Amino acid sequence: MKKRRKSLTIENLVIVFLIVLGSISLSQGVSSYRNGEEGVNYISGYQASPGIKSYPLLRTKKVKNVILCIGDGMGLGQVVLARMKAAGLYGKLYMERMPVTGIVRTHSADSLVTDSAAAGTALAAGVKTMNGMLSMGPDGKKYQTVLELAKKKGMRTGLVATSSITHATPAAFGSHVKSRGMQDKIAEHLLANKINVLLGGGRGYFLPKSNTDSARTDERNLISEAETAGYSYIQTAEELRSAQGPYLLGLFQVGPLVTESPEPTLGELMKKAIEVLNDRKRGLFGKSKGFFLMVEGSQIDWACHDNNADNTVKELLCFDEAIECALEFALRDKHTLVVVVADHETGGLTVKGGNLECSELDIDWATTGHTGLPVPIYAFGPRADIFSGVYDNTEVAKKLAQLLGTKRFPRTIK
Numbered sequence: 075m076k077k078r079r080k081s082l083t084i085e086n087l088v089i090v091f092l093i094v095l096g097s098i099s100l101s102q103g104v105s106s107y108r109n110g111e112e113g114v115n116y117i118s119g120y121q122a123s124p125g126i127k128s129y130p131l132l133r134t135k136k137v138k139n140v141i142l143c144i145g146d147g148m149g150l151g152q153v154v155l156a157r158m159k160a161a162g163l164y165g166k167l168y169m170e171r172m173p174v175t176g177i178v179r180t181h182s183a184d185s186l187v188t189d190s191a192a193a194g195t196a197l198a199a200g201v202k203t204m205n206g207m208l209s210m211g212p213d214g215k216k217y218q219t220v221l222e223l224a225k226k227k228g229m230r231t232g233l234v235a236t237s238s239i240t241h242a243t244p245a246a247f248g249s250h251v252k253s254r255g256m257q258d259k260i261a262e263h264l265l266a267n268k269i270n271v272l273l274g275g276g277r278g279y280f281l282p283k284s285n286t287d288s289a290r291t292d293e294r295n296l297i298s299e300a301e302t303a304g305y306s307y308i309q310t311a312e313e314l315r316s317a318q319g320p321y322l323l324g325l326f327q328v329g330p331l332v333t334e335s336p337e338p339t340l341g342e343l344m345k346k347a348i349e350v351l352n353d354r355k356r357g358l359f360g361k362s363k364g365f366f367l368m369v370e371g372s373q374i375d376w377a378c379h380d381n382n383a384d385n386t387v388k389e390l391l392c393f394d395e396a397i398e399c400a401l402e403f404a405l406r407d408k409h410t411l412v413v414v415v416a417d418h419e420t421g422g423l424t425v426k427g428g429n430l431e432c433s434e435l436d437i438d439w440a441t442t443g444h445t446g447l448p449v450p451i452y453a454f455g456p457r458a459d460i461f462s463g464v465y466d467n468t469e470v471a472k473k474l475a476q477l478l479g480t481k482r483f484p485r486t487i488k
């Protein structure tokens with residue numbers, strides 16, 4: 075039998091980050107977490123990084139491909155807890171081996187504490203907006219996203235998520251709506267944007283109302299519309315293995331992914347997305363113009379809303395495994411920039427005690443909602459150096475636009 079220690083009531087819990095941007099006083103701890111003897115078995119197949127050395131800074135300056143990885147709700151507390159569990163005090167997650175790090179502010183236009191829509195908009199379009207809005211300014215003007223910019227430059231594009239593909243973060247890159255709840259509209263926008271790779275959950279938003287699995291309010295069948303437009307449509311891990319581009323729509327659940335077998339893992343989705351987007355045979359003149367890919371570990375946030383430490387670690391390691399796939403490609407390719415960031419922190423998670431072996435860890439949560447804490451950013455690849463420092467989330471999109479050759483950003487579109 076495992077001993078259980080009860081949570082101490084804490085009057086004031088102060089979270090201090092490595093780079094002090096300030097400290098936030100929290101009025102209560104809501105749970106505690108004791109790590110048992112079961113070891114790290116959160117996701118089958120996750121192999122902790124065998125090394126801890128930072129990946130090298132590349133001298134190449136030309137950015138051809140961009141892989142932006144967003145851990146929803148992933149603050150430093152979440153990264154640290156997962157690392158302690160998976161790799162111990164002195165180990166590292168793959169993301170922690172990326173050579174450039176920074177700190178990103180996350181507030182939205184109308185709130186100290188952002189939601190994923192406003193944060194996604196900042197990361198995608200470089201503009202602060204109100205919570206709930208997607209790639210529109212507070213005044214309702216549409217702003218171009220870095221994905222749309224990449225598309226305009228002839229690059230191939232992709233969105234991958236473990237939530238519905240119409241959920242706030244992927245939606246911020248491929249749609250423009252005043253409310254994140256308009257998921258049927260978002261599904262239409264994603265297809266109208268001719269995004270090469272769309273992989274995730276949310277089949278319901280693509281099926282006509284008369285279908286029992288539908289979440290739509292009309293009779294449009296977006297899956298057959300996508301097929302007519304040239305997409306290959308898939309729904310299983312097996313179909314994923316043999317799937318080919320140049321247009322791929324994979325909807326593996328009616329709602330969000332369950333992040334369990336037999337579903338494809340986020341790492342497998344990452345690999346397939348890269349394979350399709352990097353296919354050099356495609357294109358009129360046989361020459362690839364590179365790609366822009368956004369991959370979200372969507373459910374770190376949900377585990378943190380539940381104050382569920384086990385699921386937080388599990389979802390974070392799923393995400394880290396996908397990052398490893400991206401880094402493996404980028405290390406070989408040398409012209410691929412990989413950026414890992416979060417949209418915001420969720421739960422006010424902190425590690426307040428434990429032993430040096432990390433077999434026992436006492437953690438605490440400050441809230442079941444999001445917090446105003448800044449989040450870490452990690453970068454590897456050509457020009458990764460411009461991601462170091464402390465800055466606003468809108469700067470992430472501006473830096474990416476700059477690397478894609480566009481100085482005037484953010485910019486409104488019709």
Ligand SMILES: [Zn+2]
Binds near residue numbers: 147190376379444
């Ligand atoms: Zn959330």
